[in-house]
Amino acid sequence: MDDPRKGTNYGEAILAAYEYLLATYPKVFTLGQGLWSPWYVGNSMTNLDKKFGQARVIDTPISELSTTGMAIGASLLGYRPIIVYPRMDFMILAMDQIVNQAAKWRHMLGGQSHAPVTFRSIINRGGEQGAQHSQALHAWFAHVPGLRVVMPYTVQDARDLLIAAVLCDDPVMYIDDRWLYGNVIDALPPVTELRLVDQRPEVRRVGKDVTLVAASFSVHLAMQAAAALEPEGIACEVIDLRVINPLDVAPVVASVAKTGRLCAIDGGWRTCGLAGEVIAAVVERLPVSVLQAPPRRLTLPDAPAPSSKPLEELYYTTVAQVAQTARELCAMRRVG
Numbered sequence: 001m002d003d004p005r006k007g008t009n010y011g012e013a014i015l016a017a018y019e020y021l022l023a024t025y026p027k028v029f030t031l032g033q034g035l036w037s038p039w040y041v042g043n044s045m046t047n048l049d050k051k052f053g054q055a056r057v058i059d060t061p062i063s064e065l066s067t068t069g070m071a072i073g074a075s076l077l078g079y080r081p082i083i084v085y086p087r088m089d090f091m092i093l094a095m096d097q098i099v100n101q102a103a104k105w106r107h108m109l110g111g112q113s114h115a116p117v118t119f120r121s122i123i124n125r126g127g128e129q130g131a132q133h134s135q136a137l138h139a140w141f142a143h144v145p146g147l148r149v150v151m152p153y154t155v156q157d158a159r160d161l162l163i164a165a166v167l168c169d170d171p172v173m174y175i176d177d178r179w180l181y182g183n184v185i186d187a188l189p190p191v192t193e194l195r196l197v198d199q200r201p202e203v204r205r206v207g208k209d210v211t212l213v214a215a216s217f218s219v220h221l222a223m224q225a226a227a228a229l230e231p232e233g234i235a236c237e238v239i240d241l242r243v244i245n246p247l248d249v250a251p252v253v254a255s256v257a258k259t260g261r262l263c264a265i266d267g268g269w270r271t272c273g274l275a276g277e278v279i280a281a282v283v284e285r286l287p288v289s290v291l292q293a294p295p296r297r298l299t300l301p302d303a304p305a306p307s308s309k310p311l312e313e314l315y316y317t318t319v320a321q322v323a324q325t326a327r328e329l330c331a332m333r334r335v336g
Contacts, residue, residue: 008188011181013155014044017162018082020191022052025080028166031058031067032084032120040086041122042181068094068119072102072171075117080166082118088175089135091121102171103146114169120162123177123216123267126312131304136268138215139277141173142245148172148196149245153204153219155186157242164196172196177217177267184220199243201251207235210261210326213252213278215241218265218317225322234330244274249281256282260292261329265322270299293332296325 008016021028034040036049036059049057060067064085071083085091091098098119105115121141125134142149148170152158158176165172204219205226212222219240226236237255241247256262262282264275275297282295298317306315 007185008155009182010155010158010184011043013158013188014162014176015046017159018045018048021163021166022056027078028080029056030082030084031060031071033060033062034086035059035084042178064090064093068097071117072097072115075115080116082120082166084120086122087124087133088121088137089132099144103144107146115171116169117171118165119173121173121175123175125305128307128309130307134305138175138244139268139273147245150243151175151216153216153240155184155188160194164194168196179217200248201242202240203237204240205236205238207237209235209259210263210329211237211255211259212263212265213239214265215244218267221317221319221322222265224319225326228323229326234326236326252278253282253285257286257290260290262295263325263329264297266299268300269302271302273299275299293329296329298322298325
């Protein structure tokens with residue numbers, strides 16, 4: 001994993017998912033802002049409009065409200081649209097369609113109709129973009145019943161979970177992180193279509209001393225920290241959540257039962273966030289005597305993102321912070 005010398009990168013894997021879906025399923029199309037521009041979507045949609053035509057790869061006017069409504073309406077008529085938000089921040093303008101319409105449709109109609117729409121939401125932060133262009137709002141959407149939320153980390157998941165999301169009959173939010181596009185490179189095997197309902201957390205690295213739990217780019221931090229700690233004799237078990245709604249915590253509980261230590265890492269804010277949910281789920285299921293140390297979480301501080309590079313270096317979680325937290329947990333003994 002993460003070998004820069006060969007393989008497919010994360011953005012190219014997303015592109016491969018689009019190519020497979022558009023070539024295989026005539027009812028699939030994609031729409032959103034800047035889809036013909038690498039400035040908006042990086043290398044994840046390069047030349048799709050030229051290969052499949054601008055009737056299926058639609059660059060829309062700037063109106064998240066209207067384009068989201070169109071995508072949901074098309075899904076109700078039998079299409080499988082992928083609507084793209086180049087920055088997650090601006091999908092807030094379409095919250096009613098996402099939360100009150102798409103997520104509720106199957107429930108309100110007793111399962112007789114469904115909205116198979118995929119909301120592709122890109123976390124696009126850093127680079128001194130400031131508070132209105134840097135938000136990771138995944139915990140908001142993971143809170144909503146009826147809306148599946150996936151956050152791939154590996155190259156294969158970047159492709160295969162997007163395919164699974166589009167083929168799922170439920171509305172799915174697929175969240176990718178621009179910081180992964182060039183950082184994660186791996187071999188990409190042939191496509192095997194997955195059922196999204198069957199996808200569970202994966203143990204990306206086996207260890208016995210401390211459990212590191214994360215999703216998306218935070219898994220990248222955990223993997224790097226685990227590699228840095230190995231020469232020190234600390235064996236980290238890294239769990240990639242992959243799907244955060246519904247959240248399957250059984251593999252996390254099993255890991256913590258073995259290691260006795262837990263660090264949850266999340267690229268969102270601390271209060272009411274994913275890291276806190278993971279910790280709560282574990283401590284509800286394990287007797288306190290199992291824990292060798294109080295669980296820890298590493299998140300963004302409860303403050304809007306700064307616009308200055310020096311402040312960004314303090315604001316965002318680093319590999320060094322993950323490694324130091326793991327060291328501190330391993331230095332502790334049983335809490336009860």
